[in-house]
Amino acid sequence: MLTKFLDTVRQRITRPLQYYQDICVRCGACIDACHFYVASGNPAHIPAYRMMLVKKLLQRGGNGRKGLLSWYRETDLADERTVSELRQALWECTGCRRCSVFCPFDLDTALLVNMGRYALGQEGMGMEMVAEIGNAEVSKGEIIDALKEFYVDQIRELEGRIREEWGVPDLRIPVDEPARVLYVPVVGEHAIIPLAKIFHAAKESWSLSMFTATNHSFFVGDIEKAKQAAHWIVQEARRLGAQVIAYAECGHATRTLRNFWDHWFGDEIAGIQRVSVVQLVASYLQEGRIRVREGAFDVPMTYHDPCNLGRNAGIFEEPRMMIRAVATDFRELSPNRELNWCCGGGGGLIAEPDMFEVRMKAGRPKVEQIQRTGARWVVTTCENCKTQLADLSDRYGLGVEVRGAVDLIADALVV
Amino acid sequence: MTTLAFLFYYITPYIAVVVFFGGLAYRVYLWWQKRPAPAHLSLFPRPQNRLGRLADALVDMFTLKGLLRVNPLLWAGGFIMHLGLLFVLVGHIRAFTDFYFLWKLLNWGKEQQHAFSAIAGTIAGTLFTIPLFYLLARRLSGAVKWLSVPEDFFVLFLLIGIALTGFHMRLLRTVEVEELHRFFAGLASFRWQPVPESTGPAFIWHFALVQLLMVYFPFGKLSHIAGSVLSKMVARS
Ligand code: HEM
Ligand code: SF4
Ligand code: SF4
Numbered sequence: 103m104l105t106k107f108l109d110t111v112r113q114r115i116t117r118p119l120q121y122y123q124d125i126c127v128r129c130g131a132c133i134d135a136c137h138f139y140v141a142s143g144n145p146a147h148i149p150a151y152r153m154m155l156v157k158k159l160l161q162r163g164g165n166g167r168k169g170l171l172s173w174y175r176e177t178d179l180a181d182e183r184t185v186s187e188l189r190q191a192l193w194e195c196t197g198c199r200r201c202s203v204f205c206p207f208d209l210d211t212a213l214l215v216n217m218g219r220y221a222l223g224q225e226g227m228g229m230e231m232v233a234e235i236g237n238a239e240v241s242k243g244e245i246i247d248a249l250k251e252f253y254v255d256q257i258r259e260l261e262g263r264i265r266e267e268w269g270v271p272d273l274r275i276p277v278d279e280p281a282r283v284l285y286v287p288v289v290g291e292h293a294i295i296p297l298a299k300i301f302h303a304a305k306e307s308w309s310l311s312m313f314t315a316t317n318h319s320f321f322v323g324d325i326e327k328a329k330q331a332a333h334w335i336v337q338e339a340r341r342l343g344a345q346v347i348a349y350a351e352c353g354h355a356t357r358t359l360r361n362f363w364d365h366w367f368g369d370e371i372a373g374i375q376r377v378s379v380v381q382l383v384a385s386y387l388q389e390g391r392i393r394v395r396e397g398a399f400d401v402p403m404t405y406h407d408p409c410n411l412g413r414n415a416g417i418f419e420e421p422r423m424m425i426r427a428v429a430t431d432f433r434e435l436s437p438n439r440e441l442n443w444c445c446g447g448g449g450g451l452i453a454e455p456d457m458f459e460v461r462m463k464a465g466r467p468k469v470e471q472i473q474r475t476g477a478r479w480v481v482t483t484c485e486n487c488k489t490q491l492a493d494l495s496d497r498y499g500l501g502v503e504v505r506g507a508v509d510l511i512a513d514a515l516v517v
Numbered sequence: 518m519t520t521l522a523f524l525f526y527y528i529t530p531y532i533a534v535v536v537f538f539g540g541l542a543y544r545v546y547l548w549w550q551k552r553p554a555p556a557h558l559s560l561f562p563r564p565q566n567r568l569g570r571l572a573d574a575l576v577d578m579f580t581l582k583g584l585l586r587v588n589p590l591l592w593a594g595g596f597i598m599h600l601g602l603l604f605v606l607v608g609h610i611r612a613f614t615d616f617y618f619l620w621k622l623l624n625w626g627k628e629q630q631h632a633f634s635a636i637a638g639t640i641a642g643t644l645f646t647i648p649l650f651y652l653l654a655r656r657l658s659g660a661v662k663w664l665s666v667p668e669d670f671f672v673l674f675l676l677i678g679i680a681l682t683g684f685h686m687r688l689l690r691t692v693e694v695e696e697l698h699r700f701f702a703g704l705a706s707f708r709w710q711p712v713p714e715s716t717g718p719a720f721i722w723h724f725a726l727v728q729l730l731m732v733y734f735p736f737g738k739l740s741h742i743a744g745s746v747l748s749k750m751v752a753r754s
Pocket of ligand 2: 127129131150206209
């Protein structure tokens with residue numbers, strides 16, 4: 103059992119993963135960091151335990167026997183209990199890296215989980231739904247010419263509606279046109295409408311990408327495919343001569359954009375600035391390129407730092423600046439910024455229906471945190487967090503409304 | 518002197534030193550055999566420039582400030598234990614040479630040197646030992662027990678054993694430092710001297726456990742002494 107899993111892991115152990123395994127002192131500082139463990143009390147959810155499971159399996163000799171000093175090394179054979187723990191350890195993790203902040207060595211459990219997921223997939227224990235969406239994102243590039251006409255028609259229709267509703271007849275949504283900014287949305291109009299308004303108000307030279315920022319292959323640890331999917335966007339940006347690639351409010355995509363692209367594309371993206379659209383909109387506000395009604399929303403609101411924008415990409419202050427520009431009553435969650443609790447919906451769990459109950463449970467620390475603020479609106483900057491927070495609000499009767507920071511700005515624009 | 522005793526006093530100490538340094542070097546070499554990180558593994562907020570990040574990593578390594586923020590109790594246990602260990606190690610320099618410069622500077626005679634060493638050594642030893650018992654107790658209760666494996670207990674008992682045999686020599690006997698000094702200086706310079714006798718059997722145990730620690734060190738979790746720098750740098754890359 104687990105032969106393919108172990109072979110894949112052996113091939114894919116990188117330098118940091120090797121020393122993480124060797125130096126973890128099992129001090130347990132990471133135990134209280136993980137929302138899964140805090141909500142479930144299941145040892146398989148302890149960050150260091152996830153790593154130990156894999157390490158113990160690796161210590162098994164090639165012949166499947168336990169080998170020397172196995173009682174001392176607690177060498178695991180792949181019995182049923184181990185397999186079931188391994189599944190939980192590798193799939194029931196949002197890759198939030200809160201445990202890394204707690205660990206005195208900053209060990210990155212999420213890096214191990216990501217690699218381990220790919221290996222589990224080789225063993226036929228993957229998240230099929232998520233992997234399928236990932237595959238579709240990869241193959242979309244091959245048929246983009248065929249899709250283009252249909253896509254442009256849809257966008258023209260949307261453009262017409264916004265013009266009418268907003269009363270701005272010269273608003274445009276450029277697609278496949280040379281521009282300074284290539285904006286890459288996520289699926290759905292809600293990711294396009296606010297930006298169409300803001301770019302119009304800022305008189306930005308922009309073009310809407312025909313692709314989406316989301317990258318589901320990343321969730322299942324298939325880095326090769328994740329790279330292929332992202333490459334379509336690199337090609338599009340170069341074709342249009344874009345100087346800036348701006349990703350929609352989306353956590354994992356922003357993380358790949360900022361932390362993986364250098365390694366994936368090297369010189370190919372030299373000179374192209376890569377930002378979250380949150381940073382771009384914040385810069386418009388700061389430079390006075392757009393104006394908003396001060397105190398436009400008289401509602402107590404709080405901000406949820408998405409793990410992937412916050413501790414994993416360093417975008418802490420921009421969204422707060424945007425919220426303060428339009429809110430009368432802004433309340434911080436406690437803890438916040440890099441110590442903020444994960445919403446419990448990341449790591450691809452949102453896209454896997456089987457994971458619904460798991461993520462509802464893992465969201466409990468988040469729910470309590472929101473309740474303590476008494477906020478009516480929860481503002482955030484990640485698509486995943488938005489879905490999860492709305493689901494949590496329903497499940498736990500929070501009665502909060504979930505909004506994007508960019509929507510707030512769009513709704514308070516002065517034109 | 519029996520052959521076994523001869524090996525123990527004059528041969529295995531060299532083996533222990535070689536295995537300790539060689540083993541750690543081999544550990545790092547094995548790490549370097551692997552491919553580097555496939556991405557920036559940065560955690561934010563982090564200092565803006567490279568120098569700032571290096572400084573931050575080193576400060577965090579020597580103060581564990583990150584741990585202090587999230588788990589003050591564990592920080593106290595871990596930090597005081599390591600600090601005590603550091604002091605104890607510094608004190609053991611006296612086994613090989615002496616703080617001649619310091620004594621001259623303070624204008625201290627033999628009496629004062631010994632009195633100072635006795636007090637400072639006892640304090641350092643206490644700082645090292647008490648937290649070890651706390652760290653042991655943690656492993657037997659609460660969620661940390663899920664994480665604990667035999668190695669964790671082995672290492673803690675080993676360190677406690679070293680500490681207690683050290684205390685035995687310090688508190689229950691009048692050990693002649695000159696004798697120890699002669700023996701270890703002799704080992705270091707390959708001009709062997711007689712085995713110290715004023716120390717009693719505790720010395721044998723102390724010396725044996727330290728050799729065991731040195732031989733074990735590179736092969737288990739204690740290799741964190743080498744990995745912690747790498748890990749902290751990569752989290753700020
Ligand atoms: C620069 C050198 C070192 C650094 C940065 C370092 C750092 C750490 C950290 C962060 C921990 C985990 C948290 C804690 O328990 O406080 C730890 C645990 C530990 N360290 Fe070190 N350490 C160093 C050297 C050493 C040495 C030389 C030894 C022993 C001879 C040692 C023995 C231990 C032990 C036994 C633990 C585990 C405590 C437990 O069981 O919970 N460390 N170290
Ligand atoms: S905090 Fe770090 S070193 Fe301690 S048990 Fe967790 S992963 Fe291991
Ligand atoms: S990355 Fe997040 S979800 Fe995964 S083990 Fe760490 S704290 Fe838990």
